[in-house]
Amino acid sequence: MNKIRTRFAPSPTGFLHIGGVRTALYAWLLAKQNKGDFVIRIEDTDKDREVEGSIEHILKTFKMLGLDYDEGPDKPGPFGPYMQSERLPIYHEWALKLVSKGLAYGDPFSKEEVEGYRIDAKQKKLPFLYRNYRPNKLPAWDKSKPLRFKSNPQKYTWNDIVLGQIQSNENAIDDFILIKSDGYPTYNFAHIVDDYLMQISHVIRSQEFIASVPKFLNLYQALEIEPPILATVPAILGPDGRKKLSKRDNAKDILDYLKEGYLKEALINFMALLGWNDSTEQEIFNVDQLISKFKLSNVQKSPAKFDERRLVWMNGQYIRMTSTTELYALAKSYWPNDSKTFSQDYKMAVLDLIKERLKYLSEIPDLTSFFFVEPKIDPSLITDNKILSKIDNQFLIKLLELSHQRLSKTSFKLEEIKNTLNDLLLETAQKPVVLFSLIRIATTQSPASPSLFETIAILGKDKTLSRIETQIKALKNYE
RNA sequence: GGCCCCUUCGUCUAGUGGUCUAGGACAUCUGGUUCUCAUCCAGAAAAUCGCGGGUUCGAAUCCCGCAGGGGUCACCA
Numbered sequence: 166m167n168k169i170r171t172r173f174a175p176s177p178t179g180f181l182h183i184g185g186v187r188t189a190l191y192a193w194l195l196a197k198q199n200k201g202d203f204v205i206r207i208e209d210t211d212k213d214r215e216v217e218g219s220i221e222h223i224l225k226t227f228k229m230l231g232l233d234y235d236e237g238p239d240k241p242g243p244f245g246p247y248m249q250s251e252r253l254p255i256y257h258e259w260a261l262k263l264v265s266k267g268l269a270y271g272d273p274f275s276k277e278e279v280e281g282y283r284i285d286a287k288q289k290k291l292p293f294l295y296r297n298y299r300p301n302k303l304p305a306w307d308k309s310k311p312l313r314f315k316s317n318p319q320k321y322t323w324n325d326i327v328l329g330q331i332q333s334n335e336n337a338i339d340d341f342i343l344i345k346s347d348g349y350p351t352y353n354f355a356h357i358v359d360d361y362l363m364q365i366s367h368v369i370r371s372q373e374f375i376a377s378v379p380k381f382l383n384l385y386q387a388l389e390i391e392p393p394i395l396a397t398v399p400a401i402l403g404p405d406g407r408k409k410l411s412k413r414d415n416a417k418d419i420l421d422y423l424k425e426g427y428l429k430e431a432l433i434n435f436m437a438l439l440g441w442n443d444s445t446e447q448e449i450f451n452v453d454q455l456i457s458k459f460k461l462s463n464v465q466k467s468p469a470k471f472d473e474r475r476l477v478w479m480n481g482q483y484i485r486m487t488s489t490t491e492l493y494a495l496a497k498s499y500w501p502n503d504s505k506t507f508s509q510d511y512k513m514a515v516l517d518l519i520k521e522r523l524k525y526l527s528e529i530p531d532l533t534s535f536f537f538v539e540p541k542i543d544p545s546l547i548t549d550n551k552i553l554s555k556i557d558n559q560f561l562i563k564l565l566e567l568s569h570q571r572l573s574k575t576s577f578k579l580e581e582i583k584n585t586l587n588d589l590l591l592e593t594a595q596k597p598v599v600l601f602s603l604i605r606i607a608t609t610q611s612p613a614s615p616s617l618f619e620t621i622a623i624l625g626k627d628k629t630l631s632r633i634e635t636q637i638k639a640l641k642n643y644e
Numbered sequence: 645g646g647c648c649c650c651u652u653c654g655u656c657u658a659g660u661g662g663u664c665u666a667g668g669a670c671a672u673c674u675g676g677u678u679c680u681c682a683u684c685c686a687g688a689a690a691a692u693c694g695c696g697g698g699u700u701c702g703a704a705u706c707c708c709g710c711a712g713g714g715g716u717c718a719c720c721a
Contacts (some may be wrong), residue, residue, distance in 0.1 A: 175721090176719090176720080176721050188707090194676095204663040208721065210720090210721080211719095211720055213720090214720065214721080215686065239672095273686075273717080279699095279719090280717095283718090284645095285719090287645080287694090287718090289645085290645035290646080291645070291646070292645075292647070292717060293717060294646095294717085299649090304691055310719090313721050316683090328649070330664080331649080332648085333648065334646095334647070334648095335647095336646055336647050337646095337648075337716090337717090339717080341718090342718085344719090346651085347719075351718090351719070351721085352720070352721045353721090356721085372650090372715060373650065373715055373716070373721090374713080374715090375716080376647070376648055376715060376716035377716075377717095378648090379648090397649085399714095400714075400715080402714090404655090406655090406713095408714080409714080409715085412664070416688090438656070438657085438669095439656070440656060440657095441655085442656085444659085445656075445658085445668090446657095446667080446668045446669075446670055446680090448656095448668080448670090464650095464658090465657080466649080466650060467655050467714095468650075468713095468714070468715095469648090469656065470655060470656080471655095472654095472670070472671080474655085474670060474671060475655075475656065475669080475670045475671080476669095476670095478670055478671085481682095481683085483654095503647095519682090521682065521683040521684085522681065522682035522683065524682090529680090532681095543714090550680090589680080590678085596681055597678045597679050598680090599677090599679085600679080601678080601679035602680065604679085605679060605680065606679095606680085609680095611681090612680065612681075613681030613682075614677080614680070614681070615680095615681085616680095617679060617680090628665090628714085629681045
């Protein structure tokens, strides 16, 4: 059996979103699973649509996700170059093969004329078929006009690993353009030549190409080459479920997810599961498991809507599975500026504490600011608190004073803090909801924060006590 | 309009003729975990399997129609 070689062939028109990367991921998984090759080929045959910097951006996305490629524009291999714009002579050579066989001809019509035919067909509610207008005597190609393929309409039945058997009729076949008048090939032509020359075994692509497959099959026949194995992955729809995810609307750059602190393993797991599962109830798969379990034949036929909440959940799962040491390394660039002067041990302890409520790393500053900066007193935390607001101010002050006094006598080890405050609970006959909430507010000035004992243990004795003092003063000022 | 593809809880999905009065996960709701938020745990609600016929003792699963959705019909990929 020939080596399995898959490819991802983006055009450099911007960034990659969930949909694009998922298609690439499936191709990558298949290659890895079979010890094959994964190739990146840049389809830059439309100079008008090209966006500056896209290629670097796309390659960076692969690198950041850890989806390594064996050959690509910046990774030469035996079948290069991997930029279509650098392969123009190859396409011309193949085009001439068709010309010499009488299977390609110079387009005799102007753009306007073709457009006229198209409108005419539309008005008559007929499919527009260029071949109906094809002259009997094929015009020669002088390269100032596009080169068209002389199609040979017929029915096709082919097998798609995901979709199964697909049939088409003659109407799906038409004379399409092989080489544009600017000398660049069209996608329809270039990808077929390249996939063949690059010995691609499996072409995995998204659904919008399915309608063109009969045309491709017709061209393979004319070129007398074998088509690769085809697999069509379903589209990914936007959250509204109406249309497929697109850059125009809501789709986000994968690199942005990475920047926000989504872990690459979570992103990969999530994308893999958007349209694939291994027929079990397992939801969390590490990359190795994905490689060994992935099967194209298990890919869903119907399109899936992208629900970011599931991604958020999954990222949380991965954050919790990651050791704090590892997470600390990943989180380096996310700490707030004010944390600069604090030690690694301190930050590590903070991270360990907030880890279980972290959804993505860019939440770190919001969740941790009070560990690094003296928080501003926020009176509403008490006045808006259902229970504390009903308690007499004097009594709150007294509780804080007692807490201050008792805590000041301890060594501030976690166990001791715990015992001391529990004792105070008994002594003052207060419920945790009163005493602990009060101290928590005094020390964090935050509506939500990690558990009290751990929080103040990390904060340390000095800061804890001074913040309680500050709160007492503030309460006294309300008098 | 032609051609092609798709159709199970709000969402991602399991399911390949009987074990399905349809399972899991996300989201939602409720309760528990000495304080808030979260985590975790337990539980609830949530799909008459797009609709209509058929085949069969028996269908989400097979067949036929229909409907809805999507894609495509570029000198874009």
